[in-house]
Amino acid sequence: MTIAILYGVSYNYPIEGKANAFQIDGGNCNETAEKLTALFLAGITAATLGACTKEGGQSGNGSQNQEEKDQIVLGTSADYAPFEFHKIVNGEDTIMGCDVALAQKIADDMGKELVIKDMDFNSLLTELDNGTVDFVIASLAPNEERKEQVDFSDYYYTGGICCLVRVEDVDTYTTPDSLAGHSVAAQTSSIHEKVAKDQMADSPLVSLGKVPDMIMQLKTGKVDAVLMDKDTADGYLAENDDLAQASFEVFYEESTCAVAVKKGNTQLLEQINETVKEVKEQGLFDQYMEEAKAQAPSED
Structure with a gap:
């Protein structure tokens, strides 16, 4: 590490046309030797300080790890x-x-x-x-x-699972089978996705990562129904007069x-x-x- 520091210092003072070389001539040998000694000692000091700083940083990380444990x-x-x-x-x-x-x-x-x-x-x-x-x-x-x-x-x-549809489709989609050929949205990797596959196998499944995206697609006619928890559905129904809960119940034993x-x-x-x-x-x-x-x- 000391060598690296000294190498860096020497690089700052290159001989013209000879980078990384010290300029030493006969008339200035003593003076140059003194400078080299000083640089060497400075390098050792810098290396020592660097080591102390590193230890301090490691100690700090240890404290941070302790905080993370809390x-x-x-x-x-x-x-x-x-x-x-x-x-x-x-x-x-x-x-x-x-x-x-x-x-x-x-x-x-x-x-x-x-x-x-x-x-x-x-x-x-x-x-x-x-x-x-x-x-x-x-x-x-x-x-x-x-x-x-x-x-x-x-x-x-x-809780329970329910199916949301547009208000104008409430009388059309009265059973899971009535959604055959019509798209149903569910959150990706959710239990509702599995319900759709099991109970609405003839309905194209649209899996989306975010629930608000499912609601938007339902409102804009890109999907025809959405599956979600009833407590969550209640919130969307309260805010969207154009949506309604389908009249049929969705049963799932692991709710x-x-x-x-x-x-x-x-x-x-x-x-x-x-x-x-x-x-x-x-x-x-x-x-x-x-x-x-x-x-x-x-x-x-």
Whole structure:
């Protein structure tokens, strides 16, 4: 390292036509020798200081790692009110919702700071497996396929699935079979996508990453129906007079939501289950849901 520093210094004073060379002549040998000695000592000092700075930086990283251990990172897809959504609060973009309230409760019970990472729904379990998030809460149904990839907590919510259509089509689409040949939208990698494939096999499936995109395509006639959780659908129905819930019911036996953790992370799973148990026993999630519905922003 000292050599590199000295090499850098010598490069600043090259002989004309001979870069990287010291200019030493007989008349100035003593003076030049003194300069070389000074440069050498300066190089050693710089190298020593550099080593100290590096150690200091490593110590700083250690502290940062310790701080990171005091955090727990949530992965979610904040486009699904009232479960998780964006809202401007005091001029700042804030992620909130009943799922986020549950995540905050989990973090509080663990004595950790909650950090939220917002991403596409279909990326959540991959990011969990990669370790970029510690747990996932995103109105996630613990079906058998997902259980092969991640571990789930006890369920914290039981809901229903509904089908949205345009008001003028309510009397046309009265059963799943009546949608044969007509396109149905569902969120990519969601349980609703599976429902569409199983129960509306003759309907072309349109998979979209964001729920607002599905609603827009329904309103503009690009798709004929949309599948989603009933609590989420209620919010869109309240804001869109041109949409309605189809008269038929959509049945699915796994209409529950649970928290996902990386496969084998039993310690975190046990801690989460303790919180989920308390939340269910005290009816806290119903409270979170009502608060989230009141906070959810109106659609522009």
